[in-house]
Amino acid sequence: MPFGEMYTQIFENNRAWVAEMKGKDPDFFENLARAQNPDFLYIGCSDSRVPANVIMGVDPGQVFVHRNIANMVLATDLNVQSVIEYAVAHLDVKHIVVCGHYGCGGVKAAMQSADLGLLNPWLRTIRDVYRLHHDELQRLPEPQRFRKLVEFNVIEQCVNVAKACSVQRHWLVDHTPTVHGWVYDLHEGLLVDLDLDFEAVLERIRDVYRLDG
Numbered sequence: 001m002p003f004g005e006m007y008t009q010i011f012e013n014n015r016a017w018v019a020e021m022k023g024k025d026p027d028f029f030e031n032l033a034r035a036q037n038p039d040f041l042y043i044g045c046s047d048s049r050v051p052a053n054v055i056m057g058v059d060p061g062q063v064f065v066h067r068n069i070a071n072m073v074l075a076t077d078l079n080v081q082s083v084i085e086y087a088v089a090h091l092d093v094k095h096i097v098v099c100g101h102y103g104c105g106g107v108k109a110a111m112q113s114a115d116l117g118l119l120n121p122w123l124r125t126i127r128d129v130y131r132l133h134h135d136e137l138q139r140l141p142e143p144q145r146f147r148k149l150v151e152f153n154v155i156e157q158c159v160n161v162a163k164a165c166s167v168q169r170h171w172l173v174d175h176t177p178t179v180h181g182w183v184y185d186l187h188e189g190l191l192v193d194l195d196l197d198f199e200a201v202l203e204r205i206r207d208v209y210r211l212d213g
């Protein structure tokens with residue numbers, strides 16, 4: 001579809017969607033406008049093929065979303081750290097999901113030796129994940145190595161979520177939020193739960209990363 005047509009189409013789509021939602025529930029937007037109370041924080045990749053609400057099959061209001069290249073959770077990224085703080089301390093989410101996806105361009109780029117300018121420092125943090133699991137990854141042939149790095153990266157970003165002070169503090173009080181690692185398969189459209197044992201992760205890292213007294 002040419003750009004001009006698609007641009008106009010978006011506003012038509014929007015009006016059709018409003019009509020559809022109001023058809024199901026006349027108060028849908030009024031209720032949503034009052035407040036949000038999502039149980040989930042979703043941290044995923046910016047990739048256009050992995051839209052959080054769509055793959056989860058949930059409506060507006062049900063999931064708080066943060067997306068960036070390769071679903072990274074960096075200590076110095078004020079954006080993701082603010083999202084986590086707000087979701088945990090103010091929205092009181094019960095689950096935090098880090099969702100990667102097989103075929104992730106960010107992860108792939110970090111496995112190559114190209115100089116990508118401004119993207120280098122971002123991708124370098126994925127290379128750090130590679131270094132952590134270097135021997136196991138080197139033993140794998142492609143494409144398994146690529147897939148495994150996507151999975152390792154998700155787990156590592158879950159660990160990074162656990163390092164956040166707000167997450168540790170909240171967990172000590174009422175054992176929420178639980179952190180989950182998922183991978184989305186572009187070919188099948190299916191979500192895979194990596195079955196992260198969050199309590200064990202937290203226990204293991206608190207030796208070094210505990211921030212409460």
Ligand code: CO
Binds near residue numbers: 047069107
């Ligand atoms: Co990606």
